[in-house]
Amino acid sequence: MTLAIALTCGLVIAAGGAAEDMHFSIEGVPANGLVGVPVVSPVPHEASPGSFALQAVGDERVLPAQLVPALGGKGVELCLVVLPGDADLAGQPLRVRRPADPVAARFRFEEDTVRGVLHLFEEGKPVLDYCFGMQLKEGVPENRRRACYAHPIYGLDGEAITDDFPKDHYHHRGLFWGWPDMDRDGKSVSIWDLRGVEQRFDKWVGREVGPVCAQFETDGGWYVDGERVADERVCFRVWPADEVGRALDVYLRWTAVDKPIVIHGQKQENKGYGGPNLR
Known part of the structure; x- marks a missing residue:
């Protein structure tokens, strides 16, 4: 339809x-x-x-x-x-x-600058957290540190429906995006499993809350050996929940800074996975 x-x-x-x-x-x-x-x-x-x-x-x-x-x-x-x-x-x-009287927003944000997490609530109930700062769970190797993903995402009863740092795949992280096979100037890297490339948050582009939806946008980048190789724009638009579920719109844009970046799905056994992923 x-x-x-x-x-x-x-x-x-x-x-x-x-x-x-x-x-x-x-x-x-x-x-x-x-x-x-x-x-x-x-x-x-x-x-x-x-x-x-x-x-x-x-x-x-x-x-x-x-x-x-x-x-x-x-x-x-x-x-x-x-x-x-x-x-x-x-x-x-x-x-x-325009309404004659002010309309209350269904949503609100709370930012935890210490943990690097933006919390989103709808009428007091948690909706999702966006991890804009670097995250590392206790006991997990340092090379699994990461940022720029959504976790937890909550169900209608307030239960977390995503996972982060699972023991079977430490690199899995809520709602994230990445490719296991990337090539930049002859160097093989992977945002999927955090090998040789890092996502970093730069700034908030904007946040909006109202009676219909909540929205936030960020600017960030991909870094290889400390060098910025791509710009990243992340946008989330979150709609109200009903008895069935909730709609969530995500817009992602990447722009190579100078040299091309070639991205592939997983080539091993022609599995092909890569891109947006929900753990």
Whole structure:
């Protein structure tokens, strides 16, 4: 099922925060859906992030909406969740407006600068931790130290559903990304099992929380023998949980600094694994 939002007129938000109306129509939402459907649309005009609401003409229902920076790019995107009871609004013109009263955010961040961990909560319940600082479990070899991955990721009952530093594969680390076979200027390295290359966090690009989603972006890099060989952009967008689960969008971008980096999946026995991985 393809989801799309058709833009029928523009949105302009002045520096002072005043907004002109913007109208959308939602297409492709299942009429008999059982869970909420996350919907995203680019906004082609200059706008500032913030909380909004969508309302059909002649209908009292209000859909919370949120403008957030586009993942990994320029501009902003409009995010909302269409609940099963609101699927009949598909195809109707929806007016975007600022709510009369402030809208409470469902999410909040807590940063632990000592441990190098960013905690994300939804209505007081843990959602995930992003490990931006170097991590090393007691008793694990020094060469397994790492950063830039998500762990723990929590289930709907608050249970951790990922693992870190498992004894059978010390290099496995929650939700991470890497390749076991990489070549840079004739040197073989591997982000997958932390051999000869290191991921490092540079800075936070941005963080957003609101009634619809939470989002954070970071800049970092890959280092070989202390030399920065690639830039890394990491973006997470986290949607509200429902009785079935939670949607999580992840955007990753890597740019070689000067010389090309060749990446492969695991060549041994043609296993082919590599890239994003969840332990």
